[in-house]
Amino acid sequence: MCGVIAVSGSHNSPYEVYFGLMNLQHRGQDGGGILTVDNTRTGGFQLQRGSGLIENVFSERSFKNLKGTAALGHSRYATIGRDDPNLLQPFLDYGTGIGLAHNGNIVNFYALRDEIRESGTPPRALLESDSALILHILADEIGDKPLTTEVIFQAIRICMKKLVGSYAIACVTRDGDIFGFRDPHGIRPLVMGRKQTPEGDIVSAIASETVALSFLEYDELEEIQAGEAVHISSKGVVTREIIDQQSKSPCMFEWVYFARVESEFNDVSVYHARFRLGLILAEHVKKLGIEVDLVVPVPETSRISAVAIAEALKLPFREILIKNRYVNRTFILEGQQSRKEAIRRKLFPIASEFKGKRCLIVDDSIVRGNTAQQIVKLVRQAGAKEVILLSSCPEIRHPCYYGIDFPSPVELIAHERTEAQIAEELGADRVIFQTVEGLKEALQQNSICAGCVTGIYPTDIESGKQFATKRLIDRQVPAKHSSF
Numbered sequence: 129m130c131g132v133i134a135v136s137g138s139h140n141s142p143y144e145v146y147f148g149l150m151n152l153q154h155r156g157q158d159g160g161g162i163l164t165v166d167n168t169r170t171g172g173f174q175l176q177r178g179s180g181l182i183e184n185v186f187s188e189r190s191f192k193n194l195k196g197t198a199a200l201g202h203s204r205y206a207t208i209g210r211d212d213p214n215l216l217q218p219f220l221d222y223g224t225g226i227g228l229a230h231n232g233n234i235v236n237f238y239a240l241r242d243e244i245r246e247s248g249t250p251p252r253a254l255l256e257s258d259s260a261l262i263l264h265i266l267a268d269e270i271g272d273k274p275l276t277t278e279v280i281f282q283a284i285r286i287c288m289k290k291l292v293g294s295y296a297i298a299c300v301t302r303d304g305d306i307f308g309f310r311d312p313h314g315i316r317p318l319v320m321g322r323k324q325t326p327e328g329d330i331v332s333a334i335a336s337e338t339v340a341l342s343f344l345e346y347d348e349l350e351e352i353q354a355g356e357a358v359h360i361s362s363k364g365v366v367t368r369e370i371i372d373q374q375s376k377s378p379c380m381f382e383w384v385y386f387a388r389v390e391s392e393f394n395d396v397s398v399y400h401a402r403f404r405l406g407l408i409l410a411e412h413v414k415k416l417g418i419e420v421d422l423v424v425p426v427p428e429t430s431r432i433s434a435v436a437i438a439e440a441l442k443l444p445f446r447e448i449l450i451k452n453r454y455v456n457r458t459f460i461l462e463g464q465q466s467r468k469e470a471i472r473r474k475l476f477p478i479a480s481e482f483k484g485k486r487c488l489i490v491d492d493s494i495v496r497g498n499t500a501q502q503i504v505k506l507v508r509q510a511g512a513k514e515v516i517l518l519s520s521c522p523e524i525r526h527p528c529y530y531g532i533d534f535p536s537p538v539e540l541i542a543h544e545r546t547e548a549q550i551a552e553e554l555g556a557d558r559v560i561f562q563t564v565e566g567l568k569e570a571l572q573q574n575s576i577c578a579g580c581v582t583g584i585y586p587t588d589i590e591s592g593k594q595f596a597t598k599r600l601i602d603r604q605v606p607a608k609h610s611s612f
């Protein structure tokens with residue numbers, strides 16, 4: 129998962145991209161980059177990329193070089209080559225004058241890469257990055273043609289024919305234009321917006337989430353549709369075309385965990401979706417006749433669902449699992465043991481409030497179960513009489529091939545286990561998961577990707593199995609998700 133943002137039409141574009149990335153930081157913390165375009169001079173690209181959080185990659189001094197009327201940014205969540213600076217984005221193709229930032233995962237990457245490898249010696253990034261491969265396909269089709277809308281859309285058409293998987297892409301051109309496109313199933317989010325400056329100029333943007341554009345005060349926000357390509361000139365002229373739309377399958381995990389609660393995805397508010405997930409879970413708890421004293425959220429993502437559960441069950445809502453906000457990168461520690469210790473350092477229970485209580489502990493999801501197991505232990509040590517875990521998300525039993533980092537079924541706590549077995553494994557009195565029907569109802573979508581829950585995926589995944597296996601071998605430090 130990554131965050132992308134492109135802005136065109138303002139000398140503030142580099143700053144807007146920077147502040148946009150700050151609002152997309154939750155989508156990736158491994159590194160980031162900004163590419164700027166000054167279309168008044170030839171070769172007017174400036175690129176800065178670095179590892180770590182956006183605020184550490186860029187300083188005030190960075191913006192002495194990063195000037196232009198268009199800019200493109202990326203915050204990286206690495207699924208492969210985490211520490212490799214060559215894989216940081218945006219990528220730039222000097223030949224065509226196109227910069228690209230990608231969020232998603234190309235399932236048939238290895239097959240496509242091998243085809244390219246057979247025809248010559250590709251650059252190193254191309255061998256390891258599906259995003260570099262997308263830029264390569266675009267550049268190959270465009271060649272030395274002028275960067276008109278027609279030429280760009282034809283190159284996107286070729287991309288959509290070749291690529292299998294998830295891709296939400298933002299690009300900038302040497303002319304200071306921006307363009308974006310989204311895979312035919314719309315698995316990852318992509319939105320666009322525009323606004324008018326006090327001087328009357330039109331500024332346009334494309335970004336992963338509405339929160340980034342709302343923060344920057346864009347006022348005409350629109351979803352880029354599944355399979356749609358959008359080209360926006362530096363003067364703000366917008367051209368849109370549905371290139372190849374198939375059954376819409378937005379990733380359910382965006383609402384459940386990944387997206388910022390202030391965002392909207394597929395025109396459904398993340399906040400409201402999480403609230404409804406809680407209400408539906410509460411109904412389930414009522415039907416089971418479970419009696420408890422408190423509802424406790426696992427910070428941060430589950431808070432909205434937990435509020436809904438507490439309201440619906442008329443129970444006290446207590447934030448008594450306290451997060452140390454300065455310990456937030458559990459995944460940088462190698463090995464299972466040190467990861468567990470990091471989780472323990474990250475969360476602290478207020479023992480006096482847990483003592484003798486029957487507690488409903490609400491989390492957004494239970495994936496590997498490391499966090500859940502530690503939380504149950506902490507809460508029991510704090511004196512809780514009964515611990516029932518509620519998950520806003522159904523059981524994750526299958527890999528994700530579209531960019532979320534849980535590739536191997538054997539790592540998943542729900543893989544080939546019943547609810548009772550999961551509870552036993554986690555040390556809880558009971559574990560209750562959201563149902564798939566409840567999930568669909570809460571997200572208000574006719575069709576979603578819930579492949580990691582059902583094992584039914586919107587695209588062919590056969591070639592992705594090779595990728596998942598390679599990732600598993602490459603990976604030394606698997607967990608990135610707070611609940612993993």
Ligand code: SF4
Pocket residue numbers: 315378379380381382527528529530531532577578579580581
């Ligand atoms: S498999 Fe799961 S995490 Fe991956 S895109 Fe589909 S719903 Fe999202």
